[in-house]
Amino acid sequence: MQSSAKYLTRKGWHQTAIIAIIGGTYLLGSWILNFDSLGGLIALPKAFGWLGVNFAPTPKSMNYLPQIWQKLMQTVLLAISSTMVAAVISIFVALIGSKVTGINGFVQTIVRGIASFFRNIPLVAWSMILLFSFKQSDFTGFLALLLMSIGFLIRAFMEIIEDEASETMLALKATGANYFQVIFQAVLPQILPSMLSWILYMIENNVRDATLVGILTGTGIGFLFDLYFKSFRFDASGMTVLSIIIVVIALELISNQIRKVIL
Amino acid sequence: MLEVKNLDKSYQKDHPALTNISFTVEPGTFVAIIGPSGAGKTTILRSLNQLIKDDSGQILIDGDDIRSDNKTQLRKHRRQIGMVFQNYNLVERLTVIENVLHGRLGYKSTLAGIFGRYTKEEKAEAMSLLKKVGLEDFALQRCSELSGGQKQRVGIARSLIQHPKVILCDEPIASLDPASAQTVMQLLKDLTEEYNLICVANLHQINMAKKYADQIIGIRKGHLIFNEAADLLSEDILRTLYDQDITKELE
Numbered sequence A: 001m002q003s004s005a006k007y008l009t010r011k012g013w014h015q016t017a018i019i020a021i022i023g024g025t026y027l028l029g030s031w032i033l034n035f036d037s038l039g040g041l042i043a044l045p046k047a048f049g050w051l052g053v054n055f056a057p058t059p060k061s062m063n064y065l066p067q068i069w070q071k072l073m074q075t076v077l078l079a080i081s082s083t084m085v086a087a088v089i090s091i092f093v094a095l096i097g098s099k100v101t102g103i104n105g106f107v108q109t110i111v112r113g114i115a116s117f118f119r120n121i122p123l124v125a126w127s128m129i130l131l132f133s134f135k136q137s138d139f140t141g142f143l144a145l146l147l148m149s150i151g152f153l154i155r156a157f158m159e160i161i162e163d164e165a166s167e168t169m170l171a172l173k174a175t176g177a178n179y180f181q182v183i184f185q186a187v188l189p190q191i192l193p194s195m196l197s198w199i200l201y202m203i204e205n206n207v208r209d210a211t212l213v214g215i216l217t218g219t220g221i222g223f224l225f226d227l228y229f230k231s232f233r234f235d236a237s238g239m240t241v242l243s244i245i246i247v248v249i250a251l252e253l254i255s256n257q258i259r260k261v262i263l
Numbered sequence B: 001m002l003e004v005k006n007l008d009k010s011y012q013k014d015h016p017a018l019t020n021i022s023f024t025v026e027p028g029t030f031v032a033i034i035g036p037s038g039a040g041k042t043t044i045l046r047s048l049n050q051l052i053k054d055d056s057g058q059i060l061i062d063g064d065d066i067r068s069d070n071k072t073q074l075r076k077h078r079r080q081i082g083m084v085f086q087n088y089n090l091v092e093r094l095t096v097i098e099n100v101l102h103g104r105l106g107y108k109s110t111l112a113g114i115f116g117r118y119t120k121e122e123k124a125e126a127m128s129l130l131k132k133v134g135l136e137d138f139a140l141q142r143c144s145e146l147s148g149g150q151k152q153r154v155g156i157a158r159s160l161i162q163h164p165k166v167i168l169c170d171e172p173i174a175s176l177d178p179a180s181a182q183t184v185m186q187l188l189k190d191l192t193e194e195y196n197l198i199c200v201a202n203l204h205q206i207n208m209a210k211k212y213a214d215q216i217i218g219i220r221k222g223h224l225i226f227n228e229a230a231d232l233l234s235e236d237i238l239r240t241l242y243d244q245d246i247t248k249e250l251e
Ligand SMILES: Nc1ncnc2c1ncn2[C@@H]1O[C@H](COP(=O)(O)OP(=O)(O)OP(=O)(O)O)[C@@H](O)[C@H]1O
Pocket: B011, B012, B017, B035, B036, B037, B038, B039, B040, B041, B042, B043, B044
């Protein structure tokens, strides 16, 4: 009794200390960066007010809609196609790299390394690097998204295989089934729902990222936003952002529905 | 006939998991392997179909040593050995009949297996086996929708369609309620007689072993210390096997 009371007091102290450390770090950071906390807070409403006034689409911005819509669809398709290609590549790589279906320890280490390399280079950096070789084109954006998605999906698929397929694999191996039969009859059917769920998530994510990549590569909806913004057509920029938000939310709703059906 | 001779296995140097295990089982016999946790029961069972590579000894099935098999021969041997798991190990998203038919993969060409092309006879046999285990109405249901006891009977049907000489069961009833456990044990016993099988089951329930098994093998710390007809299992033996009095278990 005594000791549990002591434990709880000590835990209380720990929590206080953690909050103090976080607060202290913030203050120290503001001081180093010369960041005026109070001024920032006061400016916030003003900034949003300015945004609201200038970026609010007017009836006239409706004229931009066909152009926005066309570029937006281009961007969505770019995101979907890069994710699909990434998924196909990733499933093969994950199969030869996972602990349960993998070829050997050496290949597994290599695959893990490649996946983490692709994943840990920021998307913006990928785009900049690829811009050198492929110039400003849709293909540059496609490739940047593809490489990063591959990094994520390989890792995710390997974990899914290891978590969900090892037991059934063992059972089919015991019946005398060979490697490819086990992969197609046990592993793939078993992991399909989780895999699709990841692919859907990756598509949603890539639609958002494709916008950013578009600004750099001068393609798609990102390019259009950049163009409107730099030519001070703020209402059109606002319209673009609004369209992106609507499409992303719509995609999320659709993929939630698909998830419900397959899981 | 299944003959195991001088089987040894250690996972780490100087820590033998199995030492000099020898026993024989005649067709039509239901054998229970009992012993405390970590004794080596799973290791024995998985050596029998070479899911675990043991270190030395012999495992003869009708005189053929499965240990000296190459890949093709091992595949042929494995299809004569069914396996039933504690967690059923079914492909939950597939239907009951698809899971039963998986037992035929060892007999099929790679391509036919990959695409799941089964003959009419195989499908008919799968249905008749489902009837035998009392699941003929569930053939097209997804396995994820079944109860534990039903899943285990699917697992048994999957092993039967292999036309096995041997069925290995690693704690087949450990995840089941008492009633389903009785059903599964009775089923295994009946099938052993009907098909003249060798059925080897790891069990933690000594009363179940006594009730259903013909032969009992006792394993303690990797050594075989008992191998007799089930009636001969005494309180003394159990005391040495488990290092404590568990005589109540016998009632
Ligand atoms: N993959 C492994 N690597 C290392 N040691 C292992 C491995 N599998 C089993 N062992 C060891 O081998 C011994 C026998 O294990 P085994 O799984 O055969 O026991 P068991 O009798 O089946 O136990 P339980 O009743 O708990 O299932 C144990 O000491 C265990 O720690």
